[in-house]
Amino acid sequence: xxxxxxxxxxxxxxxxxxxxxxxxxxxxxxxxxxxxxxxxxxxxxxxxxxxxxxxxxxxxxxxxxxxxxxxxxxxxxxxxxxxxxxxxxxxxxxxxxxxxxxxxxxxxxxxxxxxxxxxxxxxxxxxxxxxxxxxxxxxxxxxxxxxxxxxxxxxxxxxxxxxxx
Numbered sequence: 001x002x003x004x005x006x007x008x009x010x011x012x013x014x015x016x017x018x019x020x021x022x023x024x025x026x027x028x029x030x031x032x033x034x035x036x037x038x039x040x041x042x043x044x045x046x047x048x049x050x051x052x053x054x055x056x057x058x059x060x061x062x063x064x065x066x067x068x069x070x071x072x073x074x075x076x077x078x079x080x081x082x083x084x085x086x087x088x089x090x091x092x093x094x095x096x097x098x099x100x101x102x103x104x105x106x107x108x109x110x111x112x113x114x115x116x117x118x119x120x121x122x123x124x125x126x127x128x129x130x131x132x133x134x135x136x137x138x139x140x141x142x143x144x145x146x147x148x149x150x151x152x153x154x155x156x157x158x159x160x161x162x163x164x165x
Contacts, residue, residue, distance in 0.1 A: 008163055010088040010142075013160050017149045018121045022128065024056050026152075030131065031057030034160040043144075045135035048072045051120065054081055071134040073084050074112035079119050081106065081131040082128050085130075087142040088114030100107055116141030116144060 019026070027049045038045050043062025049056050060069060078086040078100075090113035093099055100106040100113055115138030118131040131149065133141045143162060150157040 002163070003091050004009075005046050007091050007095070009160070011118070012092070013146050014085060014088070014119060014165065016155055016160060017146070017153055018123050019053065019116070022120060022122050027051075027056035028154045030148060031059060033151060034133070034144070035059050037144070037148065041146060043135060044068075045133055045144075048073045048076060048085075048130075049120070050130060054129075056129075059095050061135075062095065062105035064118040064164070068134045071112055071116070072132045074110060075114060075134065076130050076132045077111050078113050079085065079117045079127070081111065083119060083127040085119060085140060085142065086113055086117035087113075089113045090138070101133050114138040114141075115143075116145060118142070118145040123145070 031047055031049050035115050038047070038061055044061055046060045046064045046068035048058050066117065075086040078089050078118060081091050093103065093113055100111050101108055116134050117130050117132040119127040122128045131145050133145045135141065136144065147157050148159060150160060
């Protein structure tokens, strides 16, 4: 995995995956799609979609644990704080040789800069929430979230996917 390449691609993902409108019905549709994909692939995940301060969709699939739910919360907090993908924040910290605790004073019990939380961005408004997946390796969590957003927004996932690493 090339950190610089991944950061460049994540920035492209964040720029491309913008909703013209977003509401509870759209969140539900996105969540159900992600649930169906995860079920078809026999993935044990927790899935969360929210606008900041408002939960819109949550599901823990068979095999998911309370630990997955805690990871969802901590990754979601990273998006809420930085308005960036939790994976991009984590890679940036790795590249800089630091941590969120050291650089920003953010406690590890509340913030997880690991892949899986992706910003929900609304055209004309900016980042309004997040889609979070937890249960796979962090890069795979990130990519599953991106894949679902591509499907919902009509983008070709193959063009936005991270290089196989």
